[in-house]
Amino acid sequence: MIDNNQLLRFTTAGSVDDGKSTLIGRLLYDSKSIFEDQLASVTATSLKKGHEGVDLAMFTDGLRDEREQGITIDVAYRYFTTPKRKFIIADTPGHIQYTRNMVTGASTANAAIILIDARHGVVEQTKRHAYIASLLQIPHIIVCINKMDLVDFSEAVYYEILSHFEEFASKLYIKDVRFIPISALLGDNVVNRSEQMPWYQGAPLLDVLETLHISSDINKIDARFPVQTVLRPQSAQHRDYRGYAGRIASGIYRVGDEVMVLPSGFSSTIASINCGFDELEEAFAPMSVAMTLSDDIDISRGDMIVKPNNQPEMQQEFDVMLCWLHHAPAKPRTKYVIQHTSNEQKAMIKQVVYKININNYQRITDNIELEMNTIARVTLKCSQRLMIDDYKTNRITGSIILIDEATNETVAAGMVV
Incomplete structure (x- = not known):
């Protein structure tokens, strides 16, 4: 029981x-x-x-x-x-x-x-x-x-x-x-x-x-499949196999569905879905699976497989509510590594829009410095476009972390707004 x-x-x-x-x-x-x-x-x-x-x-x-x-x-x-x-x-x-x-x-x-x-x-x-x-x-x-x-x-x-x-x-x-x-x-x-x-x-x-009623926080509508790795077995039996493995962030995928690969924009259909040694007709979040497509498309880690009629926003600049986690304050124009699903890019904090005064929840817009425990709305600029959703609609594709390049420490966590 x-x-x-x-x-x-x-x-x-x-x-x-x-x-x-x-x-x-x-x-x-x-x-x-x-x-x-x-x-x-x-x-x-x-x-x-x-x-x-x-x-x-x-x-x-x-x-x-x-x-x-x-x-x-x-x-x-x-x-x-x-x-x-x-x-x-x-x-x-x-x-x-x-x-x-x-x-x-x-x-x-x-x-x-x-x-x-x-x-x-x-x-x-x-x-x-x-x-x-x-x-x-x-x-x-x-x-x-x-x-x-x-x-x-x-x-x-x-x-x-x-x-x-x-x-x-x-x-x-x-x-x-x-x-x-x-x-x-x-x-x-x-x-x-x-x-x-x-x-x-x-x-x-x-x-x-x-x-307590536990409601699932998994978005079942918007299909988002961030690719973590490409599977190319070396055995003669599976020499022609090219699978795209990862964890489904949200939505449902079925064999035969038309899909689009971002950021390239190429379209194809799902040829097969595997979970371990089992072949599936459909898969859904948060399953970890490998998919094959009917067409040979150049896909690599960080790409996202979505449905053509339901795509995330592709943005190079976007706003997040950021919680600064590091003991050292943020430095202006410093480059960080942004981790979003399986995608890693270079990013910088372009602007601090405001920070929250935690005592009265008022927005402070003057002389803002991101120190440890600061909660602020900031504009991030990335080296390439990311496939994002609002955090309110999709907790997986709407969240990011910033990593210090020199120390590999996580310095901030953010929710896309």
Whole structure:
């Protein structure tokens, strides 16, 4: 039964010491998803550090540096299963210098849990994380108002924070927002309903996670097949075979379909589709397949096979919402490598249109510098045209990353607008 369960990917975000790691530890602990040897190891470490009971945060802080400092500094992925659903958790750091890690952790999430310390209410990091969740089109936001035990489980405090969050979130593109008052340390409303907060009539967190509707973010309409490699077997049996292999980004392809190859614009029809040793009549996203065409066309890595009546935009200059990830600020007119699907080109930031003031979501247009964690709209200019879609309609062909040529480090991630 479990093998057929839906998989829910969710990310946790919040300010420093809001209790993200403790919350995940409580989820794992109360749902009995922890191995005995792991429990014994964390229990021993907790006693060594002087804790009275088990330090739940240690179940997610897997790196030695994290355990020693008592903070999360990297994206920690955890997996657990209940009778109703499978889960992948991306636990991201709360420190402002690690905001870039949230972009990584949230990029594939179906839902985001944003933690708020009931004592402090909505802070800058809360707004930053909500904005990133909105930017990445995460369909479900669960706002967990944590540490309710430290405010005497006050209903008034809960509704004051709820009202403040709704006020600024109304400016964002968020489809579904839910609020849960919890105490991760004591377990209130995490897996089991709290007896301390009878005024809260909603479901505990795990029930919400188990019943969230998971809508596929795969675009089923626009056919996009970025070519990763060309297959030319050397054996005599397959000497004439020329296949184009890659992962279908969106849409459906069938044998006999008329297709167009971009950027060349040549047309042909699909002769065969193979997935491993199996020959298929049709394939769809996100399958990895190899196609052959009826005509000999010069196709290489980075080209895209599409339908003639449904083509992406081919642009050399375009705007993206960019999250700057690198510790060094962006340098004007510097050339970067842009990675878009399987296509790599040289690119430069031609113009910074505006950056977002994360406190009030206003657009700043004067004296803009792209520093770490800056979110800005920029115009990119590439050495050749790219086949792009808006991120809102296609998350695969609407996303890019920028790479520093000298160090090969990823310096920015962007969504086409």
